[in-house]
Amino acid sequence: MQALPPGSTIGILGGGQLARMLALAAARLGLNSHIFAPEQDSPAFQVAAARTVANYRDETALAAFAAQVQAVTYEFENVPVEAVQFLERLVPVRPGSKALGVAQDRLKEKSLACELGAMTAEFRAVNSLGELQNAVSEIGLPAVLKTTRMGYDGKGQAKIMAADEVDGAWAAMKNQASILESFVNFEREISVICARGVDGHFAAYEPTENVHRNHILHTSTVPARIEPEIAIEAVYVAQRMAEALDYVGVMGVEFFVGADVLYVNEIAPRVHNSGHWTMDACLISQFEQHMRAVAGWPLGSTARHSDVVMTNLLGDEAANWQVLAAQPDVGLHLYGKAEARPGRKMGHFNKLRPRKG
Amino acid sequence: MQALPPGSTIGILGGGQLARMLALAAARLGLNSHIFAPEQDSPAFQVAAARTVANYRDETALAAFAAQVQAVTYEFENVPVEAVQFLERLVPVRPGSKALGVAQDRLKEKSLACELGAMTAEFRAVNSLGELQNAVSEIGLPAVLKTTRMGYDGKGQAKIMAADEVDGAWAAMKNQASILESFVNFEREISVICARGVDGHFAAYEPTENVHRNHILHTSTVPARIEPEIAIEAVYVAQRMAEALDYVGVMGVEFFVGADVLYVNEIAPRVHNSGHWTMDACLISQFEQHMRAVAGWPLGSTARHSDVVMTNLLGDEAANWQVLAAQPDVGLHLYGKAEARPGRKMGHFNKLRPRKG
Numbered sequence: 027m028q029a030l031p032p033g034s035t036i037g038i039l040g041g042g043q044l045a046r047m048l049a050l051a052a053a054r055l056g057l058n059s060h061i062f063a064p065e066q067d068s069p070a071f072q073v074a075a076a077r078t079v080a081n082y083r084d085e086t087a088l089a090a091f092a093a094q095v096q097a098v099t100y101e102f103e104n105v106p107v108e109a110v111q112f113l114e115r116l117v118p119v120r121p122g123s124k125a126l127g128v129a130q131d132r133l134k135e136k137s138l139a140c141e142l143g144a145m146t147a148e149f150r151a152v153n154s155l156g157e158l159q160n161a162v163s164e165i166g167l168p169a170v171l172k173t174t175r176m177g178y179d180g181k182g183q184a185k186i187m188a189a190d191e192v193d194g195a196w197a198a199m200k201n202q203a204s205i206l207e208s209f210v211n212f213e214r215e216i217s218v219i220c221a222r223g224v225d226g227h228f229a230a231y232e233p234t235e236n237v238h239r240n241h242i243l244h245t246s247t248v249p250a251r252i253e254p255e256i257a258i259e260a261v262y263v264a265q266r267m268a269e270a271l272d273y274v275g276v277m278g279v280e281f282f283v284g285a286d287v288l289y290v291n292e293i294a295p296r297v298h299n300s301g302h303w304t305m306d307a308c309l310i311s312q313f314e315q316h317m318r319a320v321a322g323w324p325l326g327s328t329a330r331h332s333d334v335v336m337t338n339l340l341g342d343e344a345a346n347w348q349v350l351a352a353q354p355d356v357g358l359h360l361y362g363k364a365e366a367r368p369g370r371k372m373g374h375f376n377k378l379r380p381r382k383g
Numbered sequence: 384m385q386a387l388p389p390g391s392t393i394g395i396l397g398g399g400q401l402a403r404m405l406a407l408a409a410a411r412l413g414l415n416s417h418i419f420a421p422e423q424d425s426p427a428f429q430v431a432a433a434r435t436v437a438n439y440r441d442e443t444a445l446a447a448f449a450a451q452v453q454a455v456t457y458e459f460e461n462v463p464v465e466a467v468q469f470l471e472r473l474v475p476v477r478p479g480s481k482a483l484g485v486a487q488d489r490l491k492e493k494s495l496a497c498e499l500g501a502m503t504a505e506f507r508a509v510n511s512l513g514e515l516q517n518a519v520s521e522i523g524l525p526a527v528l529k530t531t532r533m534g535y536d537g538k539g540q541a542k543i544m545a546a547d548e549v550d551g552a553w554a555a556m557k558n559q560a561s562i563l564e565s566f567v568n569f570e571r572e573i574s575v576i577c578a579r580g581v582d583g584h585f586a587a588y589e590p591t592e593n594v595h596r597n598h599i600l601h602t603s604t605v606p607a608r609i610e611p612e613i614a615i616e617a618v619y620v621a622q623r624m625a626e627a628l629d630y631v632g633v634m635g636v637e638f639f640v641g642a643d644v645l646y647v648n649e650i651a652p653r654v655h656n657s658g659h660w661t662m663d664a665c666l667i668s669q670f671e672q673h674m675r676a677v678a679g680w681p682l683g684s685t686a687r688h689s690d691v692v693m694t695n696l697l698g699d700e701a702a703n704w705q706v707l708a709a710q711p712d713v714g715l716h717l718y719g720k721a722e723a724r725p726g727r728k729m730g731h732f733n734k735l736r737p738r739k740g
Contacts, residue, residue: 360413
């Protein structure tokens with residue numbers, strides 16, 4: 027396997043802020059980016075050498091795109107797996123369709139974690155109201171019903187606190203294949219941002235402690251308030267999952283931590299919002315790390331030089347940019363989105379502190 | 384003075400690596416870049432939202448460019464001052480033509496330093512062989528003759544070690560207005576990378592110790608091996624010069640340090656090669672700092688979290704990218720230039736060490 031030399035072009039499916047930050051990181055290494063996205067005003071277009079505006083199911087456009095790039099990656103897991111499979115026949119796609127297929131399906135994802143000996147919340151596949159009723163009687167309430175596919179930021183989910191909510195929850199799934207998960211009694215949420223190279227080398231950043239608001243990430247803090255053995259176990263679980271998926275690139279693994287027990291929540295086959303702190307607290311950010319892996323380069327160091335709290339800026343919160351820009355210990359990142367819709371991720375900031383110890 | 388909001392477009396004259404790194408830094412803040420450069424294959428085009436390929440003396444193109452941007456800056460001091468003056472009538476240009484005019488002329492530059500009470504090498508204006516002979520008899524030999532304008536990286540210079548070299552040195556200047564400078568007996572070279580905001584706020588990074596090879600910067604090291612009082616004086620000289628020039632943006636000031644005496648060598652009205660270490664050793668790089676100043680934003684912190692040595696990669700040296708990328712404490716930056724001509728700046732790398740004390 028040859029590393030792609032500087033001057034090569036990496037294709038990126040998706041044109042949002044993750045693609046934008048990937049393209050910026052690629053440029054640092056002398057790599058060009060070609061963004062493939064359906065939206066004319068994609069934020070990543072502003073910083074990329076080339077663009078294709080087309081639907082992910084447009085095979086003519088996909089083929090033309092593949093002919094102009096030396097490798098392909100994607101910024102989000104809801105890209106159609108068929109598009110990735112189509113591209114894989116033409117050009118290396120990293121991570122590949124196997125990892126994407128598992129990450130797109132909560133049932134496959136949790137089953138893999140269990141096979142690898144990791145803990146998850148109890149779960150059951152649910153494809154009908156009858157199956158849901160059986161699942162509820164087996165794992166008890168409260169529980170949460172989720173579509174197995176295409177959910178993110180709390181979309182496609184329904185909590186079931188009492189038996190009289192079962193029918194409504196199933197109706198909310200609109201007959202989509204679903205998964206019932208028991209509530210986990212957890213103290214905090216953490217994530218591991220890790221990377222695996224084409225050569226199988228693995229590297230993980232230190233686990234991050236995450237706080238969500240309305241199902242959307244609010245802050246990520248490093249160091250996390252967890253015992254060292256929990257951190258080590260989390261990284262080891264991430265490594266086993268990356269190896270089982272024959273993964274290439276950066277992957278995020280979310281965990282719940284409760285009473286010294288670590289539960290795998292989900293994996294993201296891409297750079298992850300809870301890794302944005304690496305942009306200012308590490309020499310090599312998760313975005314550069316991902317592009318290194320995709321291009322077949324050596325992975326970079328995951329060491330951090332500072333303690334850090336990352337805070338997302340949603341909707342109008344980004345209007346505060348002048349105040350944030352004036353703070354001496356703040357790294358501000360804005361995504362170039364014109365319209366500040368409520369809940370839309372407009373940017374983030376990293377507040378640094380000198381590293382303790 | 385209103386700060387330009389995120390989503391604004393900054394025009395940059397010049398499309399080389401400095402413009403490229405400026406555009407990348409602007410994108411981090413949600414600012415777009417429009418690159419104006421004569422060369423079709425300018426490295427900055429790969430990362431910018433918009434481009435104009437035209438000559439700097441094409442006023443139609445300059446006017447169209449001005450109409451599409453909210454402020455203009457430039458990546459190098461050899462842009463025609465007439466182009467900047469033309470643009471200034473249409474849109475804010477930062478730094479302005481006053482600073483550019485002084486920085487383009489070694490005589491004005493050194494005269495300003497002297498007026499402000501700073502030391503320089505002894506110098507005389509030279510416009511003829513007779514003036515050169517007089518100047519040599521006044522300031523002695525060895526000395527160096529330089530064109531007052533358009534010199535960089537050792538171009539347009541001739542050393543005069545002995546009296547029989549005077550005629551040849553003058554001939555090498557090809558009748559251009561020149562300046563004779565006495566040799567300064569110095570121990571080391573340092574530079575100060577500083578910034579001044581639209582509001583007059585001033586901030587400087589810690590002085591950098593520089594080593595040149597063949598008149599081209601080879602390494603920049605921070606901390607520099609200088610006494611604290613020399614560092615303080617250097618920053619203070621830079622501040623007085625920035626204020627005298629009503630400067631807005633990042634400026635580099637080069638000094639010679641000899642036996643506890645600080646001599647101003649020259650100023651660069653732009654981001655500076657000896658400030659590339661700030662990309663990995665500081666939260667806010669010189670490139671972001673410049674774009675903040677140009678956009679009327681608050682200046683960022685100039686604190687550094689690490690010790691660092693920056694090394695330029697010239698010509699074939701960049702072929703070593705895979706070895707450099709594998710070093711855990713190295714931040715590698717490649718400029719996207721296709722052809723590795725001898726002496727051409729292809730990239731640089733920053734080698735970090737934990738900060739001592």
